[in-house]
Every structure is written in C-alpha cells, then in structure tokens.
Amino acid sequence: MDQALSYVKKMVVEEDNVSLTKSVTDLEMEEVVFHLGANKAQGSDSFSALFFQSSWKEGSKEVCGMVHEFFEGRSGLKELNATNIVLIPKIVKLEGVHHFRPIGLCNVAYKLIAKILTNRLMELMENIISCNQRVFMVGRMIQDNIILTHEAFHYLKNKKTGGK
Template identity: 40%
Template sequence: MKFMEEIHRNGLVVEELNKSFIVLIPKCINLKSMKDFRPISLVGALYKILAKVLANRKWKVINSVVGESQMAFVRNRQILDSLVITEEIIHQWKKSREGGFLVKLDFEKAYDSLDHSFLDFMLKEMGFGWHWRKWVSCCISTPRLSVLVNGSPTRQFGIERGFRQGDPLSPFLFNVAVEGLSAVFKKAEAMDLMKGISFGGNVVHVTHLQFTDDTILYL
C-alpha cells in the first residue's frame, strides 16, 4: 500500500495508475449517432481502491453537506421518495383545483460538462480541507484516456473537465457540484421569486427535488 501512503503524504497520483480505457455502451437498439452511446471508463484496480476509499469517507458526511432535495447517492434516501412526494403534490393540486407547474430539468452530458475549478469551489464552501481537495483534484484531473475501437486503444488524451463514468468518486462529486444549483433555487425562494408548495398540513414545503442530474421544480 505504498502508493496510498504516497498519495496521502504528497497528494499526487502516479499517472500510470490513473489511465482508463473508454468503451461505448449502446443506449438503444437503433444506433444512429454518437449520442446513442454511453461512454464508460474502465479504470484500473489500484485507482479503484483509492477512489473507493475516498468515496467511503465522503459517504459518511454526505448527508451534512448535501441538501434534503438531493435523493441520489445519499444515505437513507432513494428515488422512490421523490416519486411519492411528486404524486402527493399532484394530488393536492387536483384536490384544491388551484393547479401548478412541474418543470423537469435535465443536464445534457452531465458528467462531461462540469468544471473542475467550480467543483473545488463547492468543496471549499462545504468545509472540505486542502488535503481532501488536493486528493480529489489529482483523481479527476490527471487521468489519461484512450477509446477502445474494435478492441484496440486510440492515442491517449487528457481530461480538462467533467468526470469519468465508472469512477467510484463521480456520483458523489457530481452531487457536490449540483448542490450549487440547489443553492440558487433556495436563494430564489428566500427572495420570494419561487414559492414552491406546502402539503401535509403545511408540515412539508418543497420547491425542488434532485436525482443526480435530474431536477424537478414545483411552481
């Protein structure tokens, strides 16, 4: 485990340990363009150990840094919670005959588009220390990737933004980043620009719910 000690001490990930092959997994039967494929990164075993250690550490504190609106990759929460809440809201709208709007937002190429400097900003705002942020930065900014085409790898290239699908850290880091969007909605509510809806005898008030890259607004 010398490589773990080196990473812990210096915050550096050896480039050879952070190489990945990208395979394209079909999303549908009738393939017409590159949009019909999902790129999955095959990361190395040693790197997976490191990423899993960091992910497990973050799993312990995720509830304290990610808001209640996020339903994915958070302890004691699941997508069924958002479905139940949405059904209850729609039922209340029908019952009261007041009506309302549901707006669904979806990130296009969500994992590929996030800026690393913004992620570091969010981690800092959430109280993560310099060492932790350095480890995360090394994990997501140093990979060398190559695409497997007919079983043969292309020339390697680096990564400037986004996360790898297949990296154990990616779901947690994405949650951290999209918490910034949740903060915008909360500020809009505080400024009375968004009202949301209350139900259950006004015990529960909701403006939005998130499931990784999917967001539902209740207006």
C-alpha cells in the first residue's frame, strides 16, 4: 500500500490537518445549531434541532461540552452513532421491501459534529477536488460532464473528413 500511495500526490498538507482538527469554538457550534433544519425528523435522542435552537441559552454549555469532548477524543462514538432506520413507502400499493426507501434518523449531536466537519472540509475542497471533477463542489454538477461529452461527440460526428 505504501508503494501505491507513493505515486499519489499529497493534497492535504499539515496546515490543512491543523485547521481540520483545531478546537471548536462555541460560536462555531452556535452557528451550526442555528443552520440545522429545525423541523427535521427526530433521531434516537428524541430531540429535533428546533429544541436545541429554542433552548440554546439554557443548554448551550452542555452541548458545547459534549462537542469539545468529541473533538478531544474523550467521548465514545457509540452514543453519537446511534441511528434509527425508518422505511418510507415509495408508492401507495406496497408489495415488497423494494417499495420502501430507508432513511437514517441521526441524533442532533451527530448532525452537529458532522456539519462542523463538513464546514471545515468545504474550505479545503478547491485544493482537494480536481478542476475536472464536477461533483462535490458548489456550482458544479455531474450533468456538466454529460453535456461536454455530448458536445464532443456531436462535433466529431459532424466533422468533415480531412483537413484539420
């Protein structure tokens, strides 16, 4: 594996690692809490983001403490990873399991930590994702590649023989 990885250009430098793993500020957590979907389905903790938003003044100390414990490696992942799987019907007349769509209902603590990590990663995406890759970047869509490929084939199909 080390030999194979030696041919891969290192995209995340030590400075990037430091920014990803730096301590989370209380302000950073508050911003994330208030950007979570307030009325999304409750997870295994039986709370919605609206609960945390409406009681932020009273409960922020405990929430921030829990997030700090996670980033400092002092809390277990088992509780955070607890997720309820719910089957949502795709159609009215249900005849089999394939007519359901499973969704995971994560607890708010998990969503909070995931959003903090996502926000930090977004700052590095331009350095990590190639300019030719069309997904995972704001303003880029995979459909762009389909259109470019279609245009290339259209050009080649209509190209006159000979010449340039």
